[in-house]
Amino acid sequence: MNAANPARTPDSMIPVTVLTGFLGAGKTTLLRRILTEFHGQRIAVIENEFGEENIDNDVLVQDRDEQIVELSNGCVCCTVRGDLIRTLNDLAARRESGDIRFDRIIIETTGMANPGPVCQTFFMDDDIAETYRLDAVITVVDAKHGMAALDRQEEAQRQVGFADRILISKKDLVNEADYEALRARLVRINPRASITPVHFGETDLHTLLDVSGFDLDAILDIDPEFLAEEEAHDHHDHDHDHDHDHDHDHDHDHDEDGHVCGSGCTHDHHDHHHAHHSDDIGAFVFRSNRAFNPERLEDFLGGIVQVYGPDLLRYKGILYIKGINRRMIFQGVHMMMGAEPGSPWKASEKPNTRLVFIGRKLPQDIFTQGLEQCLA
Template sequence: MSLIPVTIITGFLGAGKTTLLNRILKDNHHKQRIAVIENEFGEENIDSNILVQDDAEQIVEMSNGCICCTIRSDLVTALTRLADKRRNGDINFDRVVIETTGLADPGPVAQTFFLEDAVAKDFMIDGIVTLMDAVFAMQQLDEYEQARQQVGYADRLLISKTDLVSAEEVELLIARLRRINPHASIHTVDFGRVPVAEVLDLRGFNLSSKVEVDMDDHTHRHDHDHPPHHDHECGPDCACSHHLDDINSFVFHSEKPFDPDRLNDFFDRMITLYGPQMLRYKGVLYMKGADRKVVFQGVQQLMGTDVVEKWEEKHAPESKLVFIGKNLPRTIFMEGLHASLAD
């Protein structure tokens, strides 16, 4: 039996997570039965009008066949209980959506699917979706590490309430989000109205040869051990001149192959030294003597690799890696990666 895909919806208080969730549950076009795990400390509850009230074991079946489970213990218990009931034929669902609280760090939630065998045997993460409130996002990113972490872990960023701010403010926010996380695609949403395809089936944690990196703002590379370097003149309103986020990103690109032993040693050292700070990292690797692409993806200290298709003849082999983390020493990473290339 294939693994059940899980979408994690996160975002700061008031960003519109529950509004989005209610839209998904009312949308009949996706033809999927969804189990929702909702943290009871959320600022708003799932719309009771679409629930069939049944308080047994805190699992509620909805009128459209979806399931709602409020977490009163821990996530592992909630997931394993849902999986057991599905196996026994008590309930039926195709996927799970987890709505975190506004102040939640998505890291421990994501790690649950890698560290807990009882969860990993039934579930896999499909993607992390982070909602941002256009009115308060800049302030929240300045003041709260959780807000920056939510952006750093995301596979997709959705910006709400853009009608309440100027187009220039939206552009400044988008530029900042891209610097923090060039891996996530960014979309605006209107009162939770968003195509379900932009939330579900993201395959953000699949090991694949496609690495999406938005390179637009990678002239703005902010390192904690060096002052920010700009390839352009910053004016007084430039976003990068005011917000030096502790969570940011950098990209490594090379057309030279890696030496496998050197690269393994490098990753072992970096994960040992900086693992908790490495929120998301992924890439496609060109390895010496190999005619196939090697892909990798990691969350903090947990990393997986796979060998995929052959390099296309019309495209020269190349490596492309993206790292998103908290105060990662870009210089050490870049020099180490260069040193891991084959002679």
């Protein structure tokens, strides 16, 4: 099944934001603010009951018989008792009947949850896919404990890898060097998410809504630091440090036209204050100025997804396809991917491919060589 397709997204679809993040990072503080502040939107919050701190302890009247509670500011809060699909269908039905009113949904996952299965729900179930539009994954990272969480928990790395926006809380509790070290590590895990320090008392809630992170035609942004690091790898040997103080292990081949450069999935990070860190989740970028043969590319991507789908978190890019005079926009989540035509190549542009893959221990050399063999 295809990934989200904005060309067929009517305005009537209900946008959904998935809010995830490290234990104690401040998700609950942010949600409490959303649920109590007047912001002109009716938001239904689906709270995972297994959270370490339930919202309703402080904000909602304890009423175990009532799954959905309407708040004075027009928001709705409900606790997932059972299946997410059932809850979403129930909310949609009650909205349709006029029983409750809301404009959008925020799903809070627990601090230990992998957001992947939640995101897949919006592509795998036909009723859900027709009613709801997955907008973005927002991940909250604690500046003080973020490094330790990434070291200890692969779930924390997955939450970062899935994110469209990363919010760093508690920045005031760390020095600038520690903050920059954490930020650099987050960029290497996920170079396509914007990273913003936040004070939850001041966060502009509108910046968290309508991100369009799963829209195929949303701009492919890759963090400039990550690309600068790549460029350095293009011109350096692969076994020594350079300006960014990052070591990387590389074991992939290069082709002068179609090649991949990036952080790979073995990250040793250090500065003068930190030990080395190795993350299972990582990113790399494939770039080429040569066109793809469409049949070969489709066969290869289909095979890759069958084998590595569970370990592919997010992948997205702009494809240069032989015989097509416009860019093709491509993205996927785990085993579901989709592509559709984008804007035509301008006369001043040199057509090219840029693909970013984020996943768990992905074999960069296999991806690279396979993609190179798909070039026309």
